Amino acid sequence: MPQRIALLLITAAVVLTATQALAEGNRYKYPREYKADISPVVAQRAVTEEKGTVLIDVRSVEEYAGGHAPKADNIPYPRIAGKGKDDPAYQTMPDADFLAEVMARYPKKSTPIIAMCQGGGRSALAANILAKAGYTNVRSVWTGFMGKTLTDVDGKPLDVNANGIISGVTLGPDGKPIEDPGDMDGWAGFNNLPVSHEIEKKHVLPRLRPPYPKSTAAK
Numbered sequence: 001m002p003q004r005i006a007l008l009l010i011t012a013a014v015v016l017t018a019t020q021a022l023a024e025g026n027r028y029k030y031p032r033e034y035k036a037d038i039s040p041v042v043a044q045r046a047v048t049e050e051k052g053t054v055l056i057d058v059r060s061v062e063e064y065a066g067g068h069a070p071k072a073d074n075i076p077y078p079r080i081a082g083k084g085k086d087d088p089a090y091q092t093m094p095d096a097d098f099l100a101e102v103m104a105r106y107p108k109k110s111t112p113i114i115a116m117c118q119g120g121g122r123s124a125l126a127a128n129i130l131a132k133a134g135y136t137n138v139r140s141v142w143t144g145f146m147g148k149t150l151t152d153v154d155g156k157p158l159d160v161n162a163n164g165i166i167s168g169v170t171l172g173p174d175g176k177p178i179e180d181p182g183d184m185d186g187w188a189g190f191n192n193l194p195v196s197h198e199i200e201k202k203h204v205l206p207r208l209r210p211p212y213p214k215s216t217a218a219k
Contacts, residue, residue: 034127040187053112116141147186
């Protein structure tokens with residue numbers, strides 16, 4: 001009998017571990033504290049049809065200025081501007097500062113929040129910060145705004161939009177691989193959802209307006 005009980009306990013532990021692993025969700029295999037990962041289409045529908053749902057774009061100001069989902073708030077994390085530490089424009093957004101910015105704008109912990117980044121990684125991390133702080137309805141866009149190159153069952157990149165360019169494979173005049181959004185699984189590519197290039201004051205943080213490109217200064 002003791003052996004049988006021990007076996008049952010071990011089995012239960014294995015099942016629990018497997019369930020937890022399956023429950024984590026995001027494409028980067030980060031632990032998931034937030035509610036769920038969703039597609040760009042589900043995110044767009046939620047923002048459009050579900051009252052009170054907000055979309056937080058955590059990409060850098062340059063990425064946001066280059067195109068973003070309409071009505072998306074830009075609260076960058078963990079990088080505000082610049083591409084790397086060697087970039088003079090590089091600025092970071094500490095976890096505590098990111099949380100403070102979100103809480104100042106959306107103090108109710110029941111606010112339905114959807115986080116989105118470029119490819120699904122930063123948004124998962126940002127969503128975890130919010131969930132750990134007590135936000136109860138936080139989701140992350142699995143693919144992000146641009147996403148990753150779509151592939152076939154063998155993992156080979158595809159020319160999904162049939163324009164003669166295979167994202168990341170076809171070389172441009174400069175000899176570098178071309179990034180074709182139409183071959184990528186994000187919001188702006190294969191999903192073909194609305195994209196805005198306007199920078200509106202109500203959707204950006206007042207203290208961060210200066211870093212935005214002058215041509216798209218907050219209106």
